Amino acid sequence: MADSSNAPSSFWTQANALLRKNLIFQKRNIKTNIRLVLFPLFLCLLLVLIQMLVNSELDKPSRRCGCTCVDTGNGQCETRCGIEYSTLDQAFSCPIPHPPEWPPLLQVPAQQYRAVRTDVTSYGDLPGDSCKQTGSCPVTTLITGNNQTFGQTVAGNMLSRPLNINFSDILHSLADYALGSESKTRVVSFIDSAFLSSFPVDLLQPQCLSTSRFSVAIKLGSATLQQDVRCAQGLQLWRNSSTEINDELYKGYRKGNPERKINEILAAYDFENSNENLFNVTVWYNSTYKNDTGNQPLSLIRVPRSINLASNAYLQFLLGPTTKMLFEFVKEMPKSGTKLRLDFSSLLGPLFFTWVIVQLFPVVLTSLVYEKEHRLRIMMKMHGLGDGPYWMISYAYFLAISSIYMLCFVIFGSAIGLNFFRLNDYSIQFVFYFLFINLQICLAFLVADWFSTVKTATVVGYMMVFGTGLLGGFLFQFFLQDSSFPKAGIIAMELFPGFSLYRGLYEFSQYAFNGNYMGTGGMQWKDLNDSNNGMRDVLIIIAVEWLVVLCTAYYADQVVSSGKNPLFFLRKKQKNLSSSSFRKPSLQRQGSKVFVQMEKLDVDQEREKVEQLLLESSTSHSIICNNLKKIYPSRDGNPEKFAVRELSLALAEGECFGMLGPNGAGKTSFINMMIGLIKPSSGTAYVQGLDIRTDMDRIYTSMGVCPQHDLLWETLTGREHLYFYGRLKNLQGAALTQAVEESLKSVNLFHGGVADKKAGKYSGGMKRRLSVAISLIGDPKVVYMDEPSTGLDPASRNMLWNVVKRAKQNRAIILTTHSMEEAEHLCDRLGIFVDGSLQCVGNPKELKGRYGGSYVFTMTTSPTHEEEVEKLVQQLSPNATKVYQISGTQKFELPKNEIRIADVFEAVENAKSRFTVQAWGLADTTLEDVFIKVARGAQEISTLS
Template identity: 70%
Template sequence: MADSSVESASFATQANALLRKNLIFQKRNLKTNIGLVTFPFLLCILLFLIQTLVDNELDKASNKCGCICVDRNGDGTCETVCGIEYSDLDQVGTCPIPSPSEWPALLQVPAPEYRAVRTDSNAFPDLPNESCRSTGSCPATILFTGGNRSLGQSLAGSFFSSDFPPNTSDVLNTFANIISGSDTYTGFTNFLEPAFISRQPMYTVQPQCAPNSTFFVPIQIASVTIRQEVRCVQGVNLWRDSSSVVNEELYNGYRQANVRTREINEILAAYDFLDTNENNFNVNVWYNSTYSNASANSASALVRAPRSLNMVSNAYLRFLRNSATQILLDYVKEMPKPGTKLTLDFSSLLGALFFTWVVFQLFPVILTSLVYEKQRNLRIMMKMHGLGDGPYWLISYAYFLVLSIVYMLCFVIFGSVIGLTFFTLNSYSIQFLFYFIYVNLQIALAFLLATMFSNVKTATVVGQVCVFGSGLLGAYLFQPFLNDATFARGWIVVMELFPGFSLYRGLYEFAQYSLEGNNMGTDGMRWKNLSDGKNGMRTILIIMFVEWLLVLPVAYYLDQVVSSGSGVKKSPLFFLQNLKKKHLPVLQQKLSFRRQTSKVFVQMEKPDVLQEREKVEQLLLESNTGHAVICNNLKKVYPGRDGNPEKLAVRGLSLALPRGECFGMLGPNGAGKTSFISMMTGLTMPSSGTAYVQGLDIQNDMDRIYTNMGVCPQHDLLWEVLTGREHLLFYGRLKNLKGAALTQAVEESLKSVNLFHGGVGDKQAGKYSGGMKRRLSVAISLIGDPKVVYMDEPSTGLDPASRNNLWTVLKRAKKGRAIILTTHSMEEAEFLCDRLGIFVDGAFQCIGNPNELKGRYGGSYVFTMTTASNQEQEVEKLVHRLSPSAKRIYHISGTQKFELPKQEVRIADVFQAVEKAKSMFTIYAWGLADTTLEDVFIKVARSAQSFNTFS
C-alpha cells in the first residue's frame, strides 16, 4: 500500500505555531492575566494595611516605656524623662534595662491538678490517692535512684529546709533560703520573671505544710510593688529501682503524651545518683520543662533548672559536712538590653497558612485551563490538524512556567517593597529556589490530574478543595506534629511527601525565621541554616525536586494511555513500540484480513455493498494503490451501562475511497455516521477491524495521519478571541506552510469562503454569526492541502447564497484529495458527491452515484392529483387504468399521490388521460414527477429499519 509522501511539520515548526497562537490568545486575555498576576499584590497590600493598623495600635503611649515631665533646672522648663521606674507592668517590656533586676531562682512546680497520683497507667503504691486533687492537697513528687539506695535516701532527705514561714523583709534572701517555684510558663528572656507578673500564686516546697501555710512577699517591679502570694506545698521523695523506670514514669505522666487520656502526672524533678559516694559526686538530673514546651518556639524558651542543681549540690555538701553547710543561690540575672519597641509581625505570624493559599492558588488555574481544552475538544482539534504531543507539552508547560514565575516574582517583589519581613529577612536566593522547584512540581501535578478529568466544573471544585484543604490540614494537622518534639521526625518526612505539606513546611520555616529575626533583631534564613538539623528546608527541597522528576513522566504516560479528550488512548506499553512503524508485508496483510473477516453478518448485504467489500479485499492484497482511504470491516461497539445492553454502532463497514472523490454518507440520526467519523479522526478506537489513510493504519499511525488530514467537525471548535485569519495562520503552520506560501494560502482560504472582504477575516471569531463560523471551519479543514478531509454537515446554518458558494469551493477542493462528507441535505449530496452511501443502523444499505441509486431504488413515477373529495374514486380508477400495479402512498382531503412503475406507463399516456379526465370532473391540480434522491433515501431507510426490527 502506498505511503504518504507529504512532509509533516517539524517539532520546531509545530512548537512555533502553538507558541504564536498562545501569545495572541493571552494578549487578548490581557485583563484576566493582569488580574491573576496582581492577585498576590492585592493580598500583600491587605497584609500591609493590617500590619499598619497593628503597628499604630502598638505604637500608642500605653505600649511604650513610661515617661514623666521633670523640671531639672527649676525654671519651669519641662524635660521628658523615660525609664523603667516610670512604667507600669504593660510598659516595662519596652524599656532599656542597663542593669537588669535580680530574680530569685525558682523550680517548675506542677500545678495542683497535675501533680503525680496513682492512676491506671501509673499504679505505684507510694503515690498519693487521686482524691487529693479535688482538695488541691497533692504533694509535689521528686523521684530518685542510684547505685546506693541508702545514700540516695540520705541525700534526698535533705533537699528541703523546714524554715517556714521565712523572713519576708529581704526578698532575695528569703527566696535563697527556701525551695520556691511556680507553675507559670517560662519566657524567652529573664528580664521579667513571669511568676511575679502572672497574678498567680507561687509555691515553697517543704517537708511538711501546716494548715493555712500561706504568706505574702512584697515584690518591686519597676515603679510598682506587688504582694506575691506564696503557698506551702509538701515535697515527697520516692525511690525507683532504675533510671529506666524513672524515664517511663516521667513519660507516662507527660502532658502532651497523655492529652487524650488526661492521666497527667507531672514530676517536680528526678535524680539518678549513679555511683555517688563520699569521694565521688556523680548525678543525672531530670528537670521539669513541661510548660516551656507549650510554645511553638520552645527551643528558645528558658527552663527553671538552676534551682534543681542547687538542691542536689547542697544535699551533697550537707552529707559531707553538716546541715548548716550550703551554697546560697541568691538570684539569676539577664544581660542588659536596649530599649525595644512592641511589635507584632503579622505577615510572619500568618505566613504559613495565608501564603500557602496564595501560592497554591495557581494550581486550579492551570488545571482548569488544561481540562477546558479537552472538554471543548480544542486539543484534539489541534491534534487532528498535525500538532504532536511533544510540542503541545513543551509550549503548554513553558507557558505555565513563565506565568508561575511572573506570579511568584510579583508575590515576592510586592511583599518586599511594602516591607513585609517574611520576604525581606529571608535570603532571596533560597526563596527563589524554593518557589522555582515548587511551581514546577505544581505544574506537573496539574498535568497529572488533568488526565483524570473531562469536565471543567469538576476540575475547578477539586482544585479549590486542594488549595484550601492543604492550607487547613497544614495548619491544624501537620503543624501540631511539627511542633511536637516527641513526634518521630521520620513521619514528618513521610507527611511532607504530600506536596501541600511540603509547601506548608517551607513557608512555615520562612515564617519562623522571619518572626525570630524580627523579634531578636537578627537575620532570617540563610544558606548556613539549611544544615541545621531542626531546619526542614533542605529536606523538602530534595523531596519536591525528586517528586517533580517522577510526576512529570507519569503525567505524560497517563496522558497517552488514558483517553480523556486528547485522542485515542495508546497501549500501556506504547513506549516499547517503534515510533515509525513499517507497513505489514502483503502476506501479513492477507492473514490480518482473514482474521478480521472471519465473522459473517447475519444480515444479508446488498450486492453493491458486497461488491465494495470485495473491492476492499482486493486492494488489501495489492502492494500499491491510489486509494486514499480503505476501511476494512470496521466495527464499533459501545459497552452497556446502567443495565442497558451494548450498542453496536458500526457493523463491519468496508469502504474504498480513491483520491479526487467526494463520498457522501446519508443516514438518519443515530445511524452511526458520527461514530464512523470519530474512529477515522482518532477520537475513538475501533472495536475491531481497521482502516488505512494514505497507507497508514489508524490504530498505530494516527499521529502521522493527522499531518495529512483536515476536519470540519459538526460543531465549530474555535477560540472566541482569535480572528479568522489567526485561526488559519495557526493551522497553516501546523500543515508546514511558511512565509509567502502561508500568507497566500490564508488569503485564498478567506476569499474562498467569503470572509476576506470588509475586514471580516480580522474580526474575532466570537463576533461571527453561526454561518460565518461554519465557513471558517470549512476553510480550516482545507488549509494546507490535506489529502483526506472529513466534513460533518459542513453547510449547516448557511443561507442559500453562502451554501451555494461553499458547494463551489468544495467542488474545486476535490481535486487530488478524498473527501468524506455527512449531510442531511439531498441537494447538497447530489451536487457534491461522486458516490453516496446510505447508512442505517450501523451499516451501508446501498452504495453508488446519485443517478445509479435513483435508477435502482426509484423505478417509478409519482403521480399527484387534487380534486373534490367526492371524486376521489374517479381518480383511483383513472390511475389503475394507466397502471394496474399503482400504489396510493398519500391521501388527504381530495389530494392523492400514487407510485406508477415506469415499465407500466408512458408519460404521453398520462397527459392524454388527464386531458380526457378534465372533461369528466374538476381537477384542481395534478403533477407527475420522477423519483428524487430524498425518495430513495426514505425508501431505503424505512426498508432497512423494518428489516432490522423484524430480525
C-alpha cells in the same frame, strides 16, 4: 485555497504557530492577567497595613520605655528614661543594665489537677479525690532507685527544713525552700511570670499550718510587685521501678481535662545505683505549660530547681542538715534598650505566600482542561500539531507566565519593604521559586488528564490552593516546630509538593524574622549546611519530583489524551498497506446466533475493489478502509453495540463521498476512527498509504477536519484561527496571507470586519463557515466534513457548496449529511449507512435507478371519491401500491414498466369529467425516497435477524 508545500510542517514551524496563537490568546485575556497579578499585590499591601497598625500600637508611649523629668537642682528639668521610670508594660523595651533577681521556681500542678486515686491510677498511697473539693490536695513527687532506704532518706531532705522566714531579707531567705508556681512561662523572661501573675507562689512543706501565707515584694523599676506566697503540702511516694513511674506519669497526662496538656505530678527522681560514694540521679520534670512560640520550651527555666533540690538533699545526707548548697536567685542577662517590633510578613508569610504561589496551579490546570473540554487539543493535532511542539511551547508558555508572576511578586514585596524578601538572599529565592513553579506546571499537566470539565477542575484546583495553605499552617508547621518529631517523617511529608513549598517559605520566614529581631541578615547559601535548616532537603526533593512528574505527565498524556497503548514505547512500527491484515469474514456472530450477512451487489464490488487495491504496490486512492469495525463494550447491563460492521471502502483523489444514514447509524463513529478520536476494534484504514492504527501523527499533517460541533477559541478572531491552522500546514509569508484571505472570502467572512471579530461573537452559521474554511486551508489531501451546512441559510449553504465543489478537485472528501439536496449536489458517490453497515454504494443517479423503479402518483379529491381514485390507479397499474392517504389526498407508487406517462394524463382528464380533481401530480423517485426505502428495508432485515 492557496497551495502549500506537500511536505509536513517542521517542528519549529509548528512551535512558531502555537506560540503566536498563545501570545494572541494571552493578549485577549489581559484583564484576567491583571486580576491575577493584583492578588499577591493585595496580600502584600494587606501585610504592610497590618504591620503599620501593629507598629503604631507598639509605638504608643504606654509601650515605650518610660521617661520622666528630673529636677537637676538649678530649676531645670532633665528628661531621663529607664526601667526605674517605667511601668510593667514599658519595662520590656527598656535597657536593663542591672536585671532583677528572683528565687528559682518549680512547675507545680494546679490544685484541680493534682494527683489523686482514680480507676486509672489506683495507687493506695495517693489521696482521695475529696481533697479537690476542699483545695487541700498535696503536691506529689515520685521516688525510685535500687536502694529504697537511701532514696527515701535523700528525698526527705528536700522539704525537711522548718519554716523560718526572715522578712527583712525575704528573697535571700526564700532560697532555702522549694518554691513553685502553676503560672505559664513567658517569652520575655527578665523576671519569672510567677511574680507577674494572679496565681500565688507555692512554698512546698511536709506539713502546712493554717496561717502559712504571706506576701513578698520584688522591686522592678519604679514598680514594686507584691506576690502572695502560700504553703503547699509536698507528698513523696516510693515506686518500685522507673517503669512504674513512667506508667503512672503517662496515665496522669491530660487527666481531668482532655482539652489541655496536664501533668499531675510535680517531678520524679530515679536515684538508680546512688549510695554514699556515688550520686547518680535521673529527673522527670513537669512540662505542663510548654510555650512553643520560640524554638525552645521556656518551661526549662523551672527545671534547674528540681536538680538543685536533689543535689542539696544528697549533700545534707553526707554532711548533715546544717550543710546547704544555696540556689539563691535567677536573673536575666543585662540587655540594651529595644524597640518592640513584630515582623508580620515573616510570621504570616508561609501561609499567605503559599496561597499566592499555589494559585498559579488552578490557572494552568483550567487552561489545559479548557482545551481538553472543547476538544481544541485534538483539533490542533488533527491539523498537524505534534506532541513535541505542543509540550515545548505550552510548557514554556506557562513557565514564562509563572516566572513573570513570581518576579513581580518578589519585586513588589521588596519594594514595599517586606523583610521576608529583603533579608533573604535573592539567588536562593530564585532557585527555590524557579524549581517549584516548574514542578507545579508538571503537576498541572499530570492532573489535567483526570478532569473533563473546567468547572470541576477549577473547584478542585482552588480547594488545593486553600487546603495546602491551611494544612501547612495548622498541621505541618507543628511537626516542624516539634524537635522530637523524626526528620525522616518531615522529609516524607515534604514529598507532598504543597508541604515542600510551605517548608521552604517557613525557612525564609524564620531567617527573616530572626534576622530582623537580632539585627543580622536572612538566609545565605552557607546557611544551607546548618542541620536545622531544611531548605537543602526541600530543593533536592522539588528538583527530583520535577523530573519524575514531568516524565509521568508526558507518559500519561500519550496514553490518555493520544490514546496510545500503555506499552507504546515497546511496540515496533507496523508496515503500511500490509495485505496480511486483510480478512474477509463471511460469518458473523452475535450472541448465540450465527447468520450470513446479506450484502448488496455494489457493496460486494466495493469490497473486492479494496482487496485488489491492497495487493497493489502503489495506488492513486487516498482512502482505503479494510474491514473496519467498531464495537462498544457492554455497560450497565446493556449488550455490545455494533457501531460499524466490517466496512470496506475506497476513495480516489478528487472524489467526494457522501455518507447518508439515520441518527445512530454509525456515521460519526466511522469519522471518529478515521480522524483518530477512537481506535477501531478490528480492521484498519489507510490514508495516503498510512495506517490509522499506527501512523495517525503522520496522517494529521495531510488531513483537514470540519467536526460536527465547532471547535473554536472564543477569544480569537476568524482571521487568527486561519493564520494559526495555516502555519500548522506549513504556509508562510505571502502564501499564508493569500490563503487566509481566499479562505475568508470563499466562506463570506472577509467583508464588514467579520474576519477580525472574535469567534465567540459569531452566529452559529458563521462558526460553521469558519470551521469549513479551517478544514480546507493548507491544501490537505484528505478532508472529513461532518454535516458542514448545519445551521446555514440557503444563500450561505449554496456558497459553501461551491467552495466544497472547487476544493474536491485535488483531494478526497468524506462528507456526512442529512440533506439529500446537499448530497446530490456535492457527492460523486453516496453510501447509505444503516445499523453500522453499508447498505449500498453508487452515484445519485445509479441509486435512484436501482432503488427508484417507480413513479409517485398523487391525487387530491373530496373524501367521497377516494374509491374512484383507487379504481383509476388499479386500471393504470395492477401492481400499484398505496403509500399515503389522508382527507382525500392519496399517494401511490406505480412501477415504471407497467405504465406510460401519456396514459396517466389521459386517465386523469377522463376522471375530471366524472368528479372534481383538486390537485394531482406524477413525479419520479427522489433520493430521499431511495434513502427511506433502503433504511426501512435494512432495519426490517436487522429486526428479523
